[in-house]
Amino acid sequence: MKTEFKNNTITKISLTVTPDRMSLFSSLLGQGFTLKIRTGISVRDLLCRQIGVIDDYLDQRIQTIFLNGKVVDNVDTAVVRQGSSLALSAAMPGLAGAVLRRGGAYAAMRSQISHKNNTGNDSAENGTVMLKLFNLVALELGPLFLKQGIWINGKDLGNFFRRVPDFFWDGCLTAEIDGISQDVRKMSLMEWRQEQIFLKLKTKKETQQQKPYLS
Amino acid sequence: MDKILRINMGDENGPKTNEGPLGDYAGLGGRGMTSAIISKEVPPLCHPLGKGNKLVIAPGLLSGSHAAQSGRASVGCKSPLTGGIKEANVGGQGAQVLARLGYAAIVLEGKPSDDTLYKVVINKDGVEITPDNSLKMMGNYDLVDKLKEEYGDKVACISIGPAGEMKMAAASIAFTDMEQRPTRHAGRGGVGAVMGAKGVKVIILDDTGMPTRSPKDPEKFKTANKAFVQGLKKHPITGEGLPAFGTNILTNVINEAGALPTHNFKTGRFDGAGNISGETQSEIMKARGGIVAHGCHKGCVIRCSGIYNDKDGNYITKRPEYETVWAHGGNCGIDDMDAIAELDRMDDDYGLDTIEMGATIGVAMEAGLANFGDTQAAINLLKEVGKGTPLGRILGSGAAVTGKVFGVERVPVVKGQALPAYDPRSVQGMGVTYATSTMGADHTAGYAVTANVLNVGGSVDPLKPEGQVELSRNLQIATAAIDATGMCLFIAFAILDQPETFNALVDMIGAFTGQNLTADDVTELGKNILSFERDFNSRAGFTAKDDRLPDFFKAEALPPHNVIFEVKDEDLDQVYNW
Numbered sequence: 109m110k111t112e113f114k115n116n117t118i119t120k121i122s123l124t125v126t127p128d129r130m131s132l133f134s135s136l137l138g139q140g141f142t143l144k145i146r147t148g149i150s151v152r153d154l155l156c157r158q159i160g161v162i163d164d165y166l167d168q169r170i171q172t173i174f175l176n177g178k179v180v181d182n183v184d185t186a187v188v189r190q191g192s193s194l195a196l197s198a199a200m201p202g203l204a205g206a207v208l209r210r211g212g213a214y215a216a217m218r219s220q221i222s223h224k225n226n227t228g229n230d231s232a233e234n235g236t237v238m239l240k241l242f243n244l245v246a247l248e249l250g251p252l253f254l255k256q257g258i259w260i261n262g263k264d265l266g267n268f269f270r271r272v273p274d275f276f277w278d279g280c281l282t283a284e285i286d287g288i289s290q291d292v293r294k295m296s297l298m299e300w301r302q303e304q305i306f307l308k309l310k311t312k313k314e315t316q317q318q319k320p321y322l323s
Numbered sequence: 324m325d326k327i328l329r330i331n332m333g334d335e336n337g338p339k340t341n342e343g344p345l346g347d348y349a350g351l352g353g354r355g356m357t358s359a360i361i362s363k364e365v366p367p368l369c370h371p372l373g374k375g376n377k378l379v380i381a382p383g384l385l386s387g388s389h390a391a392q393s394g395r396a397s398v399g400c401k402s403p404l405t406g407g408i409k410e411a412n413v414g415g416q417g418a419q420v421l422a423r424l425g426y427a428a429i430v431l432e433g434k435p436s437d438d439t440l441y442k443v444v445i446n447k448d449g450v451e452i453t454p455d456n457s458l459k460m461m462g463n464y465d466l467v468d469k470l471k472e473e474y475g476d477k478v479a480c481i482s483i484g485p486a487g488e489m490k491m492a493a494a495s496i497a498f499t500d501m502e503q504r505p506t507r508h509a510g511r512g513g514v515g516a517v518m519g520a521k522g523v524k525v526i527i528l529d530d531t532g533m534p535t536r537s538p539k540d541p542e543k544f545k546t547a548n549k550a551f552v553q554g555l556k557k558h559p560i561t562g563e564g565l566p567a568f569g570t571n572i573l574t575n576v577i578n579e580a581g582a583l584p585t586h587n588f589k590t591g592r593f594d595g596a597g598n599i600s601g602e603t604q605s606e607i608m609k610a611r612g613g614i615v616a617h618g619c620h621k622g623c624v625i626r627c628s629g630i631y632n633d634k635d636g637n638y639i640t641k642r643p644e645y646e647t648v649w650a651h652g653g654n655c656g657i658d659d660m661d662a663i664a665e666l667d668r669m670d671d672d673y674g675l676d677t678i679e680m681g682a683t684i685g686v687a688m689e690a691g692l693a694n695f696g697d698t699q700a701a702i703n704l705l706k707e708v709g710k711g712t713p714l715g716r717i718l719g720s721g722a723a724v725t726g727k728v729f730g731v732e733r734v735p736v737v738k739g740q741a742l743p744a745y746d747p748r749s750v751q752g753m754g755v756t757y758a759t760s761t762m763g764a765d766h767t768a769g770y771a772v773t774a775n776v777l778n779v780g781g782s783v784d785p786l787k788p789e790g791q792v793e794l795s796r797n798l799q800i801a802t803a804a805i806d807a808t809g810m811c812l813f814i815a816f817a818i819l820d821q822p823e824t825f826n827a828l829v830d831m832i833g834a835f836t837g838q839n840l841t842a843d844d845v846t847e848l849g850k851n852i853l854s855f856e857r858d859f860n861s862r863a864g865f866t867a868k869d870d871r872l873p874d875f876f877k878a879e880a881l882p883p884h885n886v887i888f889e890v891k892d893e894d895l896d897q898v899y900n901w
Contacts, residue, residue, distance in 0.1 A: 135603040138575045169559070174579045177883055195579045199560045201570060201627075201813060202645075203766065203798065204745045207752060208580055217752020217794055220886040221580060242575045243568055243602060244559065264597075271598070273610030 119302050120286050121265075121295075124310045126279040133254055133309075134246040136268045140193065140238045142259035142304060147190045147235035151175065151183040154194070154237070161249070165321035170245060171199035172208050178223035181211045185225050190235035198244040248321055257308035262300035265307065269296040281312055324352075324387065324427045324536065328450065330443065332521045333374050333433025338441060338452040345427055350836075352384030354410045355807035355852050356428050357399025361408050362855035367862035371403035371513070372490055372520040374434035380421070380481065380526075381429075383809010385835055387422025387536040390544075391552045392811040394418045394620030396498065402512035404492040404679070404721055405738040405763040407860040410806065411514045414619035415498030415507030416479035418809055420528040421445075422536060435522040440488070444474070446529040458524045460485045462672035462709075463497045463505035466525060474527055476503055482525035484674025487515030489711050491719030492739075493679040494519065497671065500619050500628075506641040507619050510676035511765065512740060513721075539837030547830035552624050554824025560816040565627040566616035568601030570645040573744075575600045578653070581884045582749035584742070585653045586695045587685035588735045588875075590882045591746050595658025599648050604631075607660055612636045625813050631664045640668040643677075646766070649744035650681020655688060656695030666705060673709040675719070680705065682722040682741030690729035733875050738763035738865070747872060748881040748888050755795035755890055759870045759898040761856035792890070796898045800849035803856075807848060808832065850901065857899055867896050 146158055151173060155161040161170075166183060173180040174195040180186045188194055200208060207214040215222065236259075241250055283290040327348065329341045345351075351359055357379040369375030378400045385393035396418035402409035421429070424445055435441075440459050444451045458466060463484045470480055479499050486494035494515030497505035509515075538544035556562040564572050574596055577583045581591035597603065605615050614630040619641075629642030643651075643663055651657060651666040670677045684701050687693060693700030707715035717728050722741040726734030735742040740763025747754025757764040805812060810828075818825035833840045860869075876888040 132606055135597055135600060135606060138600060138602055139597045171559075172576060177579060177581050179580065195576075197576050197579075198564055199816070200573055200576050201560050201565055201816060202573060203753060203756075204573060204577060204582070204750060205560070206816070206819065207750055208576065214752060214794055217755075218580075218582075218750045220751055220889070221582070221749050221884050240575075240579065242579075243572050244563055246602065247567075267598075271603075273606065275610060 120306045120308070122284040122308050122310065123280055123292075124282040124312060126281065127311045129276055129279040130251045130254065130309070130311065131247055132272055132276055133250055134241075134243075136260070136264065137241040137246045137250045137253070139261070139264045140240040141253070143237045143239050144259070145235065145237055146232050147188055147192070147237060148230045148232045149188060151180060151186045151188055151194065154188045155183075162321055169198055169248075169321065170196050171210065172197040172205075173210055175223050178221055179208055179210065179218060180223045181215060183210070186223050187225065187230050188237055189230070190233070191237075193238040193240065195240035195242065196245045196249075197242040254307070254309040255311070257306055259304045260307050262302035262305050265305055266298070266300035269300075272296075324382070324422050324425055326425055327428045327430060328426050328445070329430045329432055330450070330452065331433045332431060332435045332441070332523065335436075338435075340450045340452070348427070351807065352386070352427065353381055353395065353397040353807045353809045354399070354412070354803060355848065356381035357397045357410050358408060358852050358855045358859075360428065360430060361399050361401065362859040365401050365859075367401070367859055368864070369401060371401045371406070371517060376401045376517055376520070378431040378514065378517045378521055379428055380417070381427060382418035382422040384807060385832065386418040386809040387420075388538065388835060389535060389622070390548055390831055390835065391555065391622055391624050392814050393809045394622055395806075395809045395811055396421065396509070397806060398496055398509035398514045400514055400517045401863070402514070402763070403490070403516045404513040405740050407738055407763065407863055407865055408761055408856045409512035409514060410762065411496070411509035411511045412806060412812075413496070413498050413507050413509040414623075414811065415500050416620055417481050417498040417528060419620060419622065420479040420530045423530040423533040424528060425533070429526065431518065431521040431523060434520065439522060440524045441522050442524055443526045444529070445526065447532045455524070460488060463674055464672050467499060467503060467505050470525065470527060471503060474529065477529070477531065479528040480505065480525055481528070482674075483515045483518045483523075484672055485709055485711065486674045486719055487519035488524070489716070489719065490516040490519045491675070491708070491716070492516055492724070493676050493683065493719050493721045495670075495674050495676050497674055500641065501621060504641070506671055508671065508674075508676070510678065512762065515674050538835040540834040544831060544834035547827045547834055550827035551824060551831055554817045554821050554827060555624050555814065558817040558820060558824070561625045561813060565625050565813060568605050569627050569629055569642045571601035571604050571643070571648050573601070573645045574648060575602065577745060580749055581881070582746045583649065583653050584735070584744065584746045586656050587654060587689045587733055588742075588746060589733075591749055592883055593653035593656075593658070595656075596653060598658040599652045599660050599663060601645070604642070604648070604660055608632070608642065617642070623811070625811065627813065633661070639664045640671065643667040646744050647677040647681070650678050651684070651701065654681050654685040655701055657698050657701060659698050662698040662702065666702060669702070669705050669709065673705075675708065678743055679721050679741045680708070680718075682735060683718050683725050686722045686725045686731050686734055687718060687729065689733060690725070690731050692729070733879075734873060736764060737872060738869055740764050746881055748876055748886045749884060751888060751890055752794055754872055754876065754888050755792055755895060755898065756799060758872050758895050759795065760799065761853065761860055792894045792897050796901065799853060799898070800846060802849070803852040804845045804849035807852060853899070867892075870895050870898075
């Protein structure tokens with residue numbers, strides 16, 4: 109990934125987990141996390157040029173995209189502006205899944221919620237974007253974001269810590285808050301009221317396998 | 324599969340069976356069979372619980388063979404919920420076993436003279452019908468456990484719970500799954516009430532000693548089936564998404580689209596969606612030793628079901644499907660996955676349609692009988708239904724009746740049947756299907772078999788408003804045809820995206836039946852089925868005014884996108900003009 113997150117304030121949490129615990133974060137990634145990134149650019153430029161998702165992965169795997177809750181059909185013209193919410197999903201089942209696919213044969217069936225390009229001052233600038241990763245996309249792209257670090261709402265993080273199954277903590281090897289080591293089991297007992305927390309994951313054993321969806 | 328079993332429950336000497344050839348119904352299966360029989364033989368103006376109505380259970384054309392995904396059955400009748408024709412589609416083992424026993428349909432006819440409850444046993448030696456009042460008001464789980472002791476763990480059961488016996492309009496018919504649990508339901512339209520009205524508690528199917536159905540061209544069939552399976556496995560939806568997250572993979576996405584009906588269709592987003600999403604559900608199931616990818620019948624390679632255990636690792640229910648999670652979840656403001664699983668288990672045990680009951684409880688909450696989000700209150704309301712209290716009888720009659728009784732204006736029904744889990748204001752094409760389906764509001768009435776693949780009804784200009792009507796029409800035609808084959812509708816994604824998989828399906832059907840099926844044949848089959856159904860409804864008194872969504876969808880803007888349903892009535896009236 110090409111994005112660098114400048115973390116200089118508020119609470120920083122660092123966890124070391126075994127690789128098999130990564131998938132448990134899928135539900136958290138679906139709640140949304142904040143990226144500090146260049147905005148005012150197309151969905152494709154944001155995902156592929158800024159973050160480093162390869163074009164084929166975007167074109168083939170990410171079949172449903174929402175920009176501020178509206179379905180995106182053209183990733184080259186839809187502009188992600190400061191404060192936008194961008195949600196990414198693999199192909200979905202059902203008629204609804206087919207209807208929500210970008211550029212699909214059934215796009216007419218949801219035209220009221222299709223994203224329409226608005227003209228505006230779209231100069232690229234530093235900003236923030238809320239990113240949500242769903243289903244297979246969360247499993248595949250999620251670990252890369254988590255290792256780089258994400259800004260997450262404290263309440264969402266607290267709910268996540270309280271909800272994870274007990275065996276999660278067996279695979280959570282170390283925990284640090286603002287650089288100070290913590291008892292991992294106490295993470296679920298703490299109150300997380302901060303608007304934004306920087307969460308970063310390390311895995312004990314890095315997999316060497318080349319990921320096919322990132323450049 | 325060359326005979327029809329008819330059981331006259333109203334004969335003066337007790338239930339009387341009659342086996343006959345297919346006759347005019349030759350070549351039909353599944354929904355094609357049920358709708359043809361109902362349309363031809365049932366007086367459209369009869370009372371759904373009276374002697375004139377018939378309950379038809381039909382496996383698909385390919386059921387009982389080695390064809391992958393061919394284990395769907397259709398259950399048809401005049402619906403006590405809608406007053407129109409009904410086909411409720413169901414998985415489980417019933418279709419496969421019934422087909423191997425040689426039956427293209429079982430038809431329950433007449434009306435018993437008293438309230439004696441019967442069980443029907445069908446095996447290679449014939450049919451036995453015996454009274455068994457010891458089964459009265461037994462839940463589906465206890466019933467199947469009892470039958471297992473008597474008939475072993477290989478038989479398939481088709482049964483009703485207390486709701487069916489009480490002839491509730493939301494009552495379902497349970498089909499046992501591979502583990503012989505009553506988890507698969509012909510849910511919609513109150514088919515369970517019709518089985519209850521016939522006095523039949525359970526049909527026990529034993530195919531011991533019966534061979535798998537053979538194709539006309541075994542080699543071609545084997546090759547086509549292999550290619551079909553490969554196509555399903557390599558597709559990201561049928562090969563990855565559905566096995567990993569089940570149909571509940573949709574919760575997060577539909578919520579993001581602002582199309583997840585929440586608090587009885589007040590808004591399109593639910594704050595608690597993340598807690599009941601497919602992603603969360605799968606993690607819970609894995610952590611508790613459940614099964615994430617599991618078929619509902621033998622021969623399923625998609626495996627969108629699963630096993631949901633409690634915190635101690637004990638079985639509660641199968642993986643609650645998206646529709647159930649929505650109905651008992653977001654629609655009622657409930658974001659507790661364990662509570663939803665418990666409600667699903669109760670629905671299965673009482674024998675109730677989860678969509679209808681979730682929608683009904685949502686209406687009850689709107690009426691002030693409970694607060695949105697009150698989990699225990701929702702469970703208590705469902706218990707009232709199971710017990711058959713006066714309140715329970717009202718709720719068990721469905722959302723429309725409950726809305727009338729308690730004076731609720733926002734009642735999400737079409738033709739008396741509750742809408743499923745997609746708000747038609749956000750996905751307007753879905754609204755066209757809800758409004759015009761012969762079945763009442765039904766999310767599976769028009770499915771994702773693309774016009775481009777099947778060439779059903781020609782090409783569509785998506786830029787034209789009327790494109791939504793045309794798409795809905797094409798989808799309804801294609802869906803009716805798929806329902807006739809006994810194939811799971813989830814195959815649609817693979818044949819939508821992969822022409823070679825679609826060709827494999829056509830080859831497989833052709834090799835099995837010995838006929839060369841073309842896309843035109845598929846179109847004709849689908850149109851014929853819809854014509855049967857439409858004709859029946861017309862004779863039952865349905866008119867264009869019944870092909871409408873409730874007014875509030877046109878009057879109340881749905882947050883977060885603040886959209887209303889905009890398809891014009893005159894456009895809706897064009898759906899069946901082909």
